[in-house]
Structures are given as structure tokens and as C-alpha cells.
Amino acid sequence: MALDTDTFNLLLETVRRFVLERLIPREVEVVETNAIPDDVVREMKDLGLFGLSISEQHGGLGLTMEEEVRVVFELGRTSPAFRSVAGTNIGIGSQSIVIAGTPDQKAKYLPALASGELIGSFALTEPDAGSDAMALRTTARKDGDHYILNGTKRYITNAPIAGLFSVMARTAPERKANSISCFLVEAGTPGIKLGLPDKKMGQRGALTCDVIFEDCRVPAAALLGNEEGNGFRTAMQVLDKGASISLRFVSASPTA
Amino acid sequence: MKSLEHFDQSRNWTAEETLVIEQVTRIAADVLAPNAGGLDERKEFPWVNFKVLKEVGLNGIFVPEEYGGSPVSYRCLLEVVRLISEACASTGIIFGTTGAVAKPIQEFGTKLQKERFLPLIANGGLGAFAITEPHAGSDGSSIRTRFQPDGGDIVINGGKIFITTGDVADVVLVFGKWSELEDSSKAVSVVILEKGTPGFDVVRLESKMGANASSTAELAFTNCRIPRANLLGNPGDGMKIMVAVLNKSRPSVAAQALGIASGAFNDAVAYANERQQGGKRIIGHQAIAFMLADLAIELLSTRTLLDHVGRLVDEGVQDVSVEASMIKVKASDLAMRMTTDAVQVFGGHGYVKGHRVERLMREAKVTQIWEGTNQIQKHVISRDLMTR
Numbered sequence: 001m002a003l004d005t006d007t008f009n010l011l012l013e014t015v016r017r018f019v020l021e022r023l024i025p026r027e028v029e030v031v032e033t034n035a036i037p038d039d040v041v042r043e044m045k046d047l048g049l050f051g052l053s054i055s056e057q058h059g060g061l062g063l064t065m066e067e068e069v070r071v072v073f074e075l076g077r078t079s080p081a082f083r084s085v086a087g088t089n090i091g092i093g094s095q096s097i098v099i100a101g102t103p104d105q106k107a108k109y110l111p112a113l114a115s116g117e118l119i120g121s122f123a124l125t126e127p128d129a130g131s132d133a134m135a136l137r138t139t140a141r142k143d144g145d146h147y148i149l150n151g152t153k154r155y156i157t158n159a160p161i162a163g164l165f166s167v168m169a170r171t172a173p174e175r176k177a178n179s180i181s182c183f184l185v186e187a188g189t190p191g192i193k194l195g196l197p198d199k200k201m202g203q204r205g206a207l208t209c210d211v212i213f214e215d216c217r218v219p220a221a222a223l224l225g226n227e228e229g230n231g232f233r234t235a236m237q238v239l240d241k242g243a244s245i246s247l248r249f250v251s252a253s254p255t256a
Numbered sequence: 257m258k259s260l261e262h263f264d265q266s267r268n269w270t271a272e273e274t275l276v277i278e279q280v281t282r283i284a285a286d287v288l289a290p291n292a293g294g295l296d297e298r299k300e301f302p303w304v305n306f307k308v309l310k311e312v313g314l315n316g317i318f319v320p321e322e323y324g325g326s327p328v329s330y331r332c333l334l335e336v337v338r339l340i341s342e343a344c345a346s347t348g349i350i351f352g353t354t355g356a357v358a359k360p361i362q363e364f365g366t367k368l369q370k371e372r373f374l375p376l377i378a379n380g381g382l383g384a385f386a387i388t389e390p391h392a393g394s395d396g397s398s399i400r401t402r403f404q405p406d407g408g409d410i411v412i413n414g415g416k417i418f419i420t421t422g423d424v425a426d427v428v429l430v431f432g433k434w435s436e437l438e439d440s441s442k443a444v445s446v447v448i449l450e451k452g453t454p455g456f457d458v459v460r461l462e463s464k465m466g467a468n469a470s471s472t473a474e475l476a477f478t479n480c481r482i483p484r485a486n487l488l489g490n491p492g493d494g495m496k497i498m499v500a501v502l503n504k505s506r507p508s509v510a511a512q513a514l515g516i517a518s519g520a521f522n523d524a525v526a527y528a529n530e531r532q533q534g535g536k537r538i539i540g541h542q543a544i545a546f547m548l549a550d551l552a553i554e555l556l557s558t559r560t561l562l563d564h565v566g567r568l569v570d571e572g573v574q575d576v577s578v579e580a581s582m583i584k585v586k587a588s589d590l591a592m593r594m595t596t597d598a599v600q601v602f603g604g605h606g607y608v609k610g611h612r613v614e615r616l617m618r619e620a621k622v623t624q625i626w627e628g629t630n631q632i633q634k635h636v637i638s639r640d641l642m643t644r
Binding site: 125129130131132135154155199200201 | 532533534535599603604607608609610614617618
């Protein structure tokens with residue numbers, strides 16, 4: 001649902017001022033502490049930055065792709081870490097639910113993701129499945145009205161602070177798209193372990209780590225869209241949308 | 257890797273040079289490479305490495321025999337710098353800089369100066385070059401540090417920035433303007449300043465993108481008094497000395513950059529042969545294979561060019577300024593390209609700390625900047641192309 005021009009321009013102006021007055025002055029602090037300050041995160045939530053791409057019906061701003069891109073472009077004028085903390089909620093951490101979630105799953109998680117109360121992460125990559133995502137090995141075995149997850153995910157953005165993981169796991173052995181399903185797993189579910197945050201060359205303040213599933217039992221209701229085998233397709237759709245992430249670096253360059 | 261094997265076999269080292277290179281190769285593998293990551297992480301000066309280099313007397317390659325050295329050909333010196341730098345870029349630049357300090361003392365020094373400072377370096381002393389000032393980088397002749405003659409002394413006032421090893425060097429070659437000469441490039445002169453001289457202070461050390469084990473110091477001179485006997489050459493000889501130094505130090509800096517590139521290349525090839533995606537080793541995917549092929553061509557051509565420059569110097573060619581600039585540009589641009597592509601080959605694993613390519617990429621950038629930015633190098637090269 002697109003905003004009318006005046007309202008949208010007001011939003012852009014507000015974000016622009018926010019970046020200039022509130023984010024840029026805190027960049028050094030982010031590098032030194034490798035974290036985003038709590039008060040900044042609160043202000044981002046108040047501005048609705050966590051819900052750019054979630055519909056108004058579910059508590060978000062419901063921006064079109066073009067509008068979302070233009071807002072993200074503004075966020076790009078400062079450290080990528082600021083965008084990253086809201087980035088997974090705007091993008092890969094929420095869109096699998098937006099694209100393929102059941103009405104119940106949408107009602108349960110989207111409002112909290114939109115407000116930023118819940119941080120979402122997207123768990124696809126594994127140590128042996130990078131560019132070749134189809135090679136993923138995390139399994140989800142059906143057991144009565146539960147699934148049991150086993151496997152390791154790597155370099156998962158925002159995992160150290162996430163409340164919800166969209167996990168791509170294998171429900172069939174054949175190397176085919178419809179062997180992979182997506183599960184909405186809440187943090188704190190027994191059987192989830194987090195690795196230490198990765199030490200990286202740059203992007204200080206943007207946190208990634210391993211997410212390890214050891215006989216992690218999730219209810220059948222966690223299966224995205226209540227349908228096995230849509231995980232890979234959904235993941236690819238989510239990533240296509242998420243390619244707009246590169247735009248923030250276009251706006252980053254003029255300030256160099 | 258046939259092309260590099262053939263190249264190594266073609267170098268025709270003497271028996272002595274072969275021994276030196278074998279020894280350096282062993283030290284690089286056993287000591288320098290294992291220490292490199294930790295020293296960079298802790299921003300710690302590599303004393304642990306220089307202790308070993310001192311024990312084997314490696315600084316001797318910079319000094320003539322009569323002053324306690326064991327010199328090798330310039331080609332061999334460049335190979336030593338490259339091997340050290342491949343294992344630890346910070347150690348490489350500190351080592352190379354010391355060599356660059358020994359050369360002008362050898363070429364322009366009085367007998368007394370040579371007797372005093374060359375054995376010090378041969379025995380493991382470290383050197384630093386102090387030219388750059390806040391407003392005088394590429395424009396070296398606009399330095400403001402003053403040398404005031406005063407009886408049998410010279411009094412130094414001024415400051416320097418970005419001085420590699422400036423905080424701990426035993427011998428610092430300081431460039432400044434002789435107060436009694438007209439303030440222009442004609443006044444630039446050079447003095448030899450020893451560590452611990454009163455009035456010579458280390459103001460601070462920089463925090464850098466990379467080469468973090470190499471200290472980069474801001475220096476201050478406040479009525480710093482040194483004997484007139486520490487003047488190198490005559491008042492006003494500074495620019496002549498600077499040019500002579502750069503002709504020998506630029507290829508050395510190129511060798512250091514080439515070391516970084518060599519390390520990154522080896523790592524990328526090894527990883528591409530090991531990492532599997534899509535059912536095969538990633539070197540079996542054309543996108544990666546052709547990237548590595550391009551880099552292999554660049555690496556061999558750059559090593560060949562460095563060998564050529566070294567050979568010219570060994571054959572006694574006086575003015576190698578154009579070639580020195582060329583190899584500096586080529587090797588440093590290759591280091592940046594190679595390390596960037598190596599991180600790309602490693603994917604996510606190349607961005608996180610763990611594999612050394614992350615550190616190599618951070619180290620490569622400065623090689624395009626120091627010792628004369630690549631823009632200044634191209635100024636030298638293109639000036640040579642201009643007809644009168």
C-alpha cells in the first residue's frame with residue numbers, strides 16, 4: 001500500500017534528519033563497542049524503521065518496493081551496522097512470513113517484527129552450503145505433531161539478538177528444491193545453541209554467529225505456510241527482494 | 257604451479273645467496289608466519305621476529321663487509337624482503353626500511369659516520385626515515401623542520417608524521433631545511449638522529465587499517481641538539497639524497513607488496529582446490545578458475561619485472577628511477593587486486609578473522625600510498641615519456 005507523496009516525503013525527510021543528527025555522530029561509538037546503542041535502537045523502532053516492508057494490517061508501514069528502497073538509500077549514508085540491526089526485520093528476517101506464511105503465522109509474528117520488539121533472522125547458510133544453498137544439510141524429521149531439527153547454520157546476521165529464526169531445513173533427502181522446508185523457530189527453544197559472534201574485517205556493530213540445532217523440537221505449526229517443500233523457493237524469493245541491500249552502499253560512497 | 261617453479265629455477269642464485277634464501281624461507285615459515293596474525297591483532301611491535309633475524313645476522317645484507325656486513329646482490333635482497341613480507345607484511349616493511357636507511361649512509365656518509373652507524377645496523381639496529389610532515393606528503397620539498405647550525409652543533413625544531421618505526425628506531429634519517437639557505441627545495445638537508453637524543457620525542461602512534469604490528473609514529477623535535485658531525489652530506493644535499501634513496505627503496509617496497517600478493521595468491525589457490533560447492537572443488541567452476549588464471553599471469557609478470565629492476569641495479573645502471581616507479585605501481589596495485597580477489601574466493605570465510613586473507617587485504621592498501629603514492633610514481637613515469 002503506497003503512501004501519498006507528501007506523507008512519504010515527510011518520512012524520507014525524517015529519516016534523513018535522523019541519519020544526520022542521531023546516527024552519524026554515533027558511528028565511532030559503534031566501531032569501538034561493536035554494538036548499536038540501545039537508545040538508537042529505540043528511536044529506530046519509534047520511527048517505524050523495523051516495519052518498512054510489513055503491511056499496515058500487521059502494524060508496519062507497508063511501503064512499496066520503490067519506497068522501501070528510497071528509505072534504505074537514506075540509511076545507507078551512515079554505518080551499515082545501523083541498517084543491519086533493522087535490516088533483517090525489513091528483509092530476510094520477515095519476508096518469508098510475508099510471502100508464504102499462514103494467516104495465523106502472519107498475525108503471530110509480523111506485528112512484533114514490525115515494531116522491532118522481535119528481531120528476526122534468516123538461517124540458510126551453512127559451513128558447506130554458501131553459494132550452493134541447495135547443498136544444505138540441516139534436517140527436519142517429522143515426529144508426531146513436531147519436527148526435530150539437526151544441523152549448523154553459519155554467519156547468521158542478528159542471530160545473537162534474534163527472537164525468531166526462519167530456518168531452511170531438509171525434509172527430504174533428494175537434491176531438489178521441494179526437499180527443503182522453512183521453519184519459524186523461536187529463540188530459547190531447547191536444542192538451539194548460538195556460537196560466539198564472528199570477528200570480521202569490518203561492519204563492526206553488525207553481528208553474525210553460528211546457530212546450532214541439536215535435536216531441537218518445534219511444533220508442526222512452525223512449518224512455514226503449513227506446507228513442506230516450499231522452503232527453497234521461498235528463500236530464493238526472499239533473497240531476490242533482499243538484493244536491494246546493495247543500494248545502501250551506493251549512497252554510502254559519496255560521503256567517503 | 258609450473259610457471260612459478262620455472263621462474264624460481266631461472267633465478268641463478270650464487271651458492272651463498274641460495275643459503276640465505278633457504279634460511280629466510282625457513283624462518284618465514286617457522287617464526288614469522290605463525291606470529292603474524294597475533295601481532296597484527298594486538299598491534300604489537302614484532303620484537304620476537306627481530307630477535308630471530310638478529311641472531312642470524314640478516315641485517316648484514318644491507319651493509320658492506322668492511323663494516324661488519326655480508327652483502328648480497330640487490331636481486332637477492334629484494335627476494336629476502338619479498339619472502340619476509342609474504343609471511344608478515346609488518347616485519348617486511350620494518351626490515352626493508354632499515355635497509356633503505358643503510359644505503360644513503362653508505363653512499364653519502366663520511367668514514368666516521370659509516371664506522372659509527374653501519375655496524376650498528378649490521379648487528380640488528382633498526383632504521384627510520386623522517387620526511388613526511390602534516391602538510392608535506394607528496395610535496396616533500398615543502399617540509400618545514402628546521403636545521404639551525406650552532407657552533408659545533410645543529411639544532412632541530414619541527415615535527416614529522418607517519419614515520420614507520422620512528423618510535424623505536426636506533427637511527428633516524430631526518431629531512432629538514434638548512435636555516436642558512438634560501439627556503440626552497442635547495443635548502444633540504446639530511447641529518448642522522450639517534451634514539452634517545454634529548455629534544456627528540458615520540459608524540460603518539462597511529463591506529464591503522466592494517467600492518468598493525470608496524471608502528472607509525474608522530475615525532476617532535478624541540479631544540480634537539482646534535483653534533484654537526486651527524487649531517488649527512490652537505491647542507492642542501494637533501495633532494496639529491498632523497499632521490500638516490502627512493503631509487504633503491506621503491507623496489508624494496510614493491511617487493512614487500514609482492515610478498516603480500518604472493519601470500520594471497522597461494523591462499524586463494526589452495527582454498528579453491530579444497531572448498532567444494534555444487535558437487536566439485538570451486539576451482540572447477542570457471543568463474544573462479546578464470547579469476548585465478550588472470551591473477552597467475554599478473555603475479556608472474558610482476559615477479560619478472562621486479563627481477564629485471566634488481567638486475568639493472570646489480571649491473572650498475574645509475575638511473576633506475578623510472579623502473580623503480582613502475583615496479584612500485586605494478587606490485588602495489590597487484591597486492592590490492594590480489595588480496596581483494598582472494599577474499600572473494602574465500603567468500604564469507606575470507607571476511608571473518610580466521611584465514612589470513614582478511615588481514616592481507618587490510619595490509620595491501622597502504623602499499624599503493626607510501627613511498628610515494630602511485631599517482632606520484634605515474635608522474636615520474638610519464639615525465640620520462642615527454643619529449644623536450
